[in-house]
Amino acid sequence: MTPFTHLYRQGTPCLYSTTQSLNHPILPHKKQHNAKIILIWLLKIALFVLLAYIIYQQIFGRADIEDIRDQWQQLWNWQSSIGLLLVIILMGINWGIETYKWQQLIRKIEDISFKRAIQAVMCGVSLSFFTPNRVGEYGGRVLLLQIGNKLQGIALTLVGSLSQWVANVSIGIIGFCTFVIYYGSLSLVWVIPLVTCSLLILLLSALCYFHLDWLQHLKKYFPFFERFNKYLAPLQAFQTRELAFFLVLSYLRYGIYTLQYILLIALFGIDTSIGIALIMVTSIFFIQTIVPSIALIELGIRGNVALFFWGLITTQNIAILAATFTLWIINLVIPASIGMFLFFSLKKVIPTLNSATHQRS
16 A cells, blocks of 8 residues: 555545655646746747738838839849849858857857757847847847856857957948048038947957956956856956957858848849949948847838938939848848747747756755
8 A cells, every 4th residue: 555545545636646755746737837838839929920010011011112022023033033042042151150150159158059059049030020239139049058058148149249249340430431531421520429439339349359357357346246257257268369260250241241232232233333332331231230220110220221322322212222121031031030930849948947947846
């Protein structure tokens, strides 16, 4: 006779297994687990609906969508199809470089496969659509990390973003200053403060990037940072050559999406030289980098910035918008859609939550 037989004899329903402790009832645990699954699926569905709505509004909510569609139809031939395919291939290479960079950053705390890393990066792209300046990308990427590594993962992801910021702004300032010298269409009242502030921010960012160990000294002056020390500790393990390597990867990414933009400009029939195209593209990317935005209005901002710069050398406004629109779809909408599919396929949004809960019990 087992120790629980008397519960049946007294007519009391037994909620406990003879192989489990009395402290762990089966039914309440199952209910809690099922509720967690339902909550996760509701979150996934809500994010999917919101992403679909944002993309739909950006694409079909535009007053000029018919004109852009006509421009696409005029573009469609076998030669332009090859060019468009090349732009899509470059998108894959671009995100492959970003995935590799993030994988190497995260190895300071957790060794993950490239497949797992690309899942994380794509999920990050999806979640970035719902937040200002794509800050949701950090949370999206660390979803696939172990529960104890998530906050450190955010700190390491910030290092990668800082390297991309330094690359974008350093080239952008050169392109923008060249634009001002050649065209002088902007008032110096705006140009001088903008360039000065950008240079100061770039200098500060570069110093911070190559001297991450300065965070260790903040707690001497700000005791509040002491509580974040364990999360920032991996940042101090980077050597200068590692940081330089990540910066090279960031410059390579910048070169790829500059090439993508120039290819699309050519595909849509905007006649210009390579030199002028480089000035325009780097200036556009510079403004896009320093101007905050959210997904609901991002494409509108991109379109207006592109029209301002390209409008100085051409009147093909629809072609400019079509190129900008196509680049946005290829570089962001397609990866975000892939990321949402991967997000749905994840069996657990937080892989080790249950195990961590049991350890605390």
